[in-house]
Amino acid sequence: MAIGNVRVEPAASRTGLRVLELLDHERFLGPAFVSPALILLVLLVAYPFGMAVWFALSNSFIGRPGEFIGLQNFVALWSSDSFQQTFQNAFVFTSIAVAFKVVLGIVLALLLNEQLWFKRMIRGAVLLPWVIPTALSTLGWWWMFNSLYSVVNWTGIAMGIMDPPGPNWLGQRYHAMAAVIAVNVWRGLPFFAITILAGLVSIPRELYEASEADGAGPMARFWHITLPLLKPVLAVVVLFSTIFTFSDFNIVYVLTQGGPINSTHLFATLSRQVGLESGQIGQGAAISLYLFPVLAFVVWVQLKFVRKHQY
Amino acid sequence: MAVKRQPRLRKVLLHVGLVPFLLFALFPFYHMTLTSLKTDRELYDIAAVPLLIREGPTLQHYAFLLWETAFLTWTKNSLMVTAIATAVSVVIGTIAAYALARLKFVGVGAFGTGIFVTYLVPTSLLFLPLAQVVHWLGLADSKWALVVTYPTFLVPFCTWLLMGYFRTVPKEVEECAMVDGATRLQALWRIVLPMAIPGLVCAVLFAFTLSWNEFIYALTFTSSSEEITASVGVTSELIRGDIYFWGALMAGAILGSVPIVVLYVFFLDYYVSGLTAGAVK
Numbered sequence: 001m002a003i004g005n006v007r008v009e010p011a012a013s014r015t016g017l018r019v020l021e022l023l024d025h026e027r028f029l030g031p032a033f034v035s036p037a038l039i040l041l042v043l044l045v046a047y048p049f050g051m052a053v054w055f056a057l058s059n060s061f062i063g064r065p066g067e068f069i070g071l072q073n074f075v076a077l078w079s080s081d082s083f084q085q086t087f088q089n090a091f092v093f094t095s096i097a098v099a100f101k102v103v104l105g106i107v108l109a110l111l112l113n114e115q116l117w118f119k120r121m122i123r124g125a126v127l128l129p130w131v132i133p134t135a136l137s138t139l140g141w142w143w144m145f146n147s148l149y150s151v152v153n154w155t156g157i158a159m160g161i162m163d164p165p166g167p168n169w170l171g172q173r174y175h176a177m178a179a180v181i182a183v184n185v186w187r188g189l190p191f192f193a194i195t196i197l198a199g200l201v202s203i204p205r206e207l208y209e210a211s212e213a214d215g216a217g218p219m220a221r222f223w224h225i226t227l228p229l230l231k232p233v234l235a236v237v238v239l240f241s242t243i244f245t246f247s248d249f250n251i252v253y254v255l256t257q258g259g260p261i262n263s264t265h266l267f268a269t270l271s272r273q274v275g276l277e278s279g280q281i282g283q284g285a286a287i288s289l290y291l292f293p294v295l296a297f298v299v300w301v302q303l304k305f306v307r308k309h310q311y
Numbered sequence: 312m313a314v315k316r317q318p319r320l321r322k323v324l325l326h327v328g329l330v331p332f333l334l335f336a337l338f339p340f341y342h343m344t345l346t347s348l349k350t351d352r353e354l355y356d357i358a359a360v361p362l363l364i365r366e367g368p369t370l371q372h373y374a375f376l377l378w379e380t381a382f383l384t385w386t387k388n389s390l391m392v393t394a395i396a397t398a399v400s401v402v403i404g405t406i407a408a409y410a411l412a413r414l415k416f417v418g419v420g421a422f423g424t425g426i427f428v429t430y431l432v433p434t435s436l437l438f439l440p441l442a443q444v445v446h447w448l449g450l451a452d453s454k455w456a457l458v459v460t461y462p463t464f465l466v467p468f469c470t471w472l473l474m475g476y477f478r479t480v481p482k483e484v485e486e487c488a489m490v491d492g493a494t495r496l497q498a499l500w501r502i503v504l505p506m507a508i509p510g511l512v513c514a515v516l517f518a519f520t521l522s523w524n525e526f527i528y529a530l531t532f533t534s535s536s537e538e539i540t541a542s543v544g545v546t547s548e549l550i551r552g553d554i555y556f557w558g559a560l561m562a563g564a565i566l567g568s569v570p571i572v573v574l575y576v577f578f579l580d581y582y583v584s585g586l587t588a589g590a591v592k
Contacts, residue, residue: 024494030416037407037466044463045429051440108332114325124579129336131575133524135542136564140343151361198587247433250526268435275439284439291436299428
């Protein structure tokens with residue numbers, strides 16, 4: 001590597017020059033460039049993670065240092081109804097929401113991949129739910145699911161598909177779960193559609209032309225060309241979305257606060273309720289650590305299969 | 312004639328197929344806007360049609376929000392936190408990404424993996440211990456707590472995004488400059504960064520959006536009306552007991568989204584490309 005022609009100016013101090021010269025070497029510049037990020041992540045991610053593990057193994061309360069109690073928090077959680085319910089909710093919520101997002105995302109991406117009028121505007125409209133602050137847009141959904149003035153019910157009744165007064169969306173357990181899933185799909189669908197669209201665009205046109213020449217219909221082309229070639233993109237999207245759906249907080253917190261009777265609580269919202277509102281930081285941390293296996297699994301799959309060539 | 316008409320029919324059908332998706336995406340915003348402009352009398356009239364405004368639009372909810380609540384303070388807090396956290400994170404992320412994409416040094420592989428892992432860590436995993444850290448730093452119930460903690464998700468994000476962009480800048484360009492006598496830092500500043508400007512714009516936009524939209528840290532680390540952000544203010548301060556100010560609530564949700572919508576309208580293409588380049592949260 002070329003060593004720079006550092007102009008020697010009498011005013012510049014010798015040590016300053018020396019530092020500049022050192023920084024021109026990769027072996028010094030590299031560590032110098034990553035250290036701010038490294039320090040930040042060690043102090044504010046790795047260290048808090050260690051604290052979370054310690055909290056989870058202790059009987060800490062807010063404002064009172066705890067003592068080591070082993071796995072008692074986890075044992076206690078397993079015998080608590082609210083936790084069992086939350087555990088079940090997390091899997092129901094994540095699997096249904098991700099499934100809807102995948103299927104609708106593929107359909108929407110296929111539509112967006114065609115020649116359209118107002119293409120840019122349509123894309124802009126489709127992506128909008130994803131950029132608006134979730135906590136705020138969920139307020140809009142909260143109002144739409146209001147027990148008295150629900151516009152969803154009003155429309156359903158007007159169209160004759162619901163009997164008046166219609167369901168109390170946020171007050172009944174299955175309806176509340178459906179509402180929470182609907183909002184999650186609404187907010188996550190753009191990410192799926194736009195990412196899958198990028199995957200679609202990269203499929204070579206010739207493949208379709210060749211199969212069309214061989215007499216393959218649209219369905220056959222979808223099953224034998226589009227879907228297999230989308231697999232890598234779908235894998236990444238589903239993995240990422242699984243983490244962020246599983247760890248969702250905003251939607252449930254604003255829409256239902258976990259209710260009615262814990263039927264929509266997720267790990268993040270229960271962990272906040274137990275850890276902050278009731279002050280049992282130890283048990284709250286133990287709940288939030290249940291997010292970790294999913295995170296570890298996704299990271300492992302990504303590192304092993306998807307990003308094998310990089311890190 | 313028949314040959315020409317077929318694609319046209321197909322095109323119309325495609326657009327018809329898009330209608331449910333567009334309704335699903337946009338209806339909540341339409342309904343929020345409508346609600347924020349209705350008089351209370353019409354809003355709480357069970358017999359009224361919720362899809363239209365019949366009794367004339369009113370700005371009373373916006374006036375209430377702006378003059379009778381601390382909404383402007385919350386917005387100011389959001390802007391300050393977002394601006395500082397974004398600036399700091401993009402700078403730290405840029406140099407880290409450059410190092411990962413270009414430089415060879417001990418531990419570069421491990422650091423890359425570390426960035427990737429932290430990039431995937433959801434904020435809801437660490438908010439409890441971070442609340443304790445914030446307390447130790449003397450920043451409990453202060454917006455500065457957010458300035459300090461937001462980079463924990465913004466830096467991995469910016470690093471990951473920019474690493475991709477730096478890899479697209481050909482190495483040769485930089486090496487040429489260095490053969491001509493520039494130092495590596497000069498080559499980075501004068502050659503590589505200008506070529507990566509689209510990536511930097513993307514990083515700034517997404518960092519701004521992510522921190523403006525952040526909710527759980529803001530909700531946990533700040534609580535007094537002088538320190539909270541717009542999202543937290545609107546969701547918690549406009550609800551007093553069982554009394555909901557639906558009009559003002561919707562007005563707040565709309566006004567609190569305005570900065571993002573403005574950016575979005577001007578930089579739509581960057582959002583689309585950044586999303587596909589790995590912007591995920």
